[in-house]
Amino acid sequence: MTFMRTAATCALIAAASLAQAETTLIFGEAGPNRGARAAALTQFTEDATRLSEGDLQFDIQWGGALFKAGAALSGIADGVADLGTVISVYFPQEMVAYGIADLPLKNDDAWVGMKATDDLMRNNAGITNSLADMNLVYLGTFTTSAVHIGCKGAAIRSVDDIKGLKVRGVGAYGKAFQDLGATMVPMSVYDAYQGLDSGLLDCSQGYSYATAALKQQEVINSYTLLNWGQVGALGILMNKDAFDALSEADQQALLKAGEAMPDTLGELITIDNDKAVQTMKDAGVEIITLPDADREKLVTAGAPYIDAWIEQANAAGLDGAALLTEYRDLIAKYEAERAEQGYPWTR
Template sequence: MKILTTASVAALTLAFASEAIATEWNVSLWGKRRAFTEHVEKLAELVAERSGGDFTMSISYGGLSNNTENLDGISIGAFEMAQFCAGYHRDKNRAITVLELPFLGVENLDQEVAVSHAIYDHPAVTEEMAKWNARMLMTSPMPQYNLVGTGDPRVTVDSFEGMRVRATGGIGSMFESVGAVPTSVTSSEAYNAMESGVVDSVAFAQHAHLSFGTLDIADWWTENLNPGTVNCPVVVNIDAYEALSDEHRAILDEAVDDSIDYYLENYADLLEGWEATLSEKGVEKVTVAADEIVKLSDGAQPIHQAWIEEANANGLPGQELYDLVQAEILKAKGQ
């Protein structure tokens, strides 16, 4: 019979303790690895590195859930972390849709990060996300959207009349206000919708036009329409977050800023090569005249007011959230 010595008991105890504190999180994304997901990839890398391998993340691109059901998966604890876009289910995340209003005036990704995180920290957002057992972790900052399309370029307000466009959230509302016909097919469905003629154009940020193939079948791209963007947070399951050890929770929280910084650097590289990409794929870069953009921007104001009124009707501090966005934009611009 084998006799356990004090030393061997101590070794076994240490081994069991080490095993007990090891944590692996499942992370639900979609599509494929791309600029839009690089901060999540970096977060997983940093968390594993800084925890000595005791806290790891297994990232799945569509294997755990589809993109429109990630928030539902978080709510039932099907996985610990997920990315989602507000426009996919506006009724579930009304408060953050203020960030998707058209022509807010955000000019770059740094401003997008600052404004998004200010809204994420608002008690109304925290409370609404808690209904889904979700805690905001970080944003997925994207540049202003622009259109790719087939056929003749659409560069005037009049030319948008009847245009079938893949556009969600406030951008979709803006196009609808000038006679276009928006549809909210998911990003993964956009290529097929465009190829089959279900839509004439698609509104995306640059990385998505590349990742989802819409640039491959486009004839033109608007370089300066810049009507707004969508907001896609990364959230964690509250129970999983609170179950982390103090050390692992601190590692996760502290890795967020570094992950965002990495994302911004990576996206800057993508933008730097954008002109060459357009040329390579034979896509014409078209410019929308300033007076046409003014028409669109002026027409966006009723959409802003309607959002405030709808938010108030749903028990949210609509005006307060809207004013916070405006104040944070000015602050981010140093004004």
């Protein structure tokens, strides 16, 4: 009887110890629980739980339940959430280094872009220190993928076709289109369907999977693959106090789970984008690939905004030119890896 009581007591102590070992982290996410990015986020949490042998659990607050996208940085830094998704365009000063992934460079491959961005954010000491000063730790990166453009009653087959068009634009990509003669119309991507349908817009910049998801194939006649660049400055940041409070093993679990995100989202978003282009083709939309010579003209048009970013980074205490060189070298590194080995999910 004594042995049975002792065994039961040990079991209770073991169970209590296990419960105490588990840490539930609150994750703030402004987006909905659907789509490729949501799937990649879920995979991140599952990987972190597995790598921590169950120590780390997650409570994801979807749809801006804790804070909207524009309040994510302070929400994480102040501990409203332990970690969450930050979209850099909402924080151009604080996230200037991360904003390098939004620049109109020759960087249109989702996986290459994410790997280069992740490598830079993870391993550059200046960026790490800058984030630490804001009580933040970088864990992993997402991307919206390459910026392309759909048009109604028009077709962009060359840079010359841009002049005079009414366009909804995205960041520096939109500004470069304005410099090339487009009239920019301020409008959300979610309102672009109506804008195209009503004639308020001739064209809308966006991403293939989003174009199809928003059913814009119903109102566009052409879709031009710009092969120019992407918007990739969004990812997972963590409250540094919360991170530092974890064991070394749990910290490594989070970092390793974040490092795997480009492979997970790269595969998902590539599949979604390919399906979206096929959806547009099936709807009768003309798919146009911009010639290389015109792509170079776009790169030239985007150059002033790259220079402006360098100045902004310098003003923030970073070496903008050195960061840009490092980032371009990383893009070349992962382009070479893709060329030699293919994507990770095809190896």
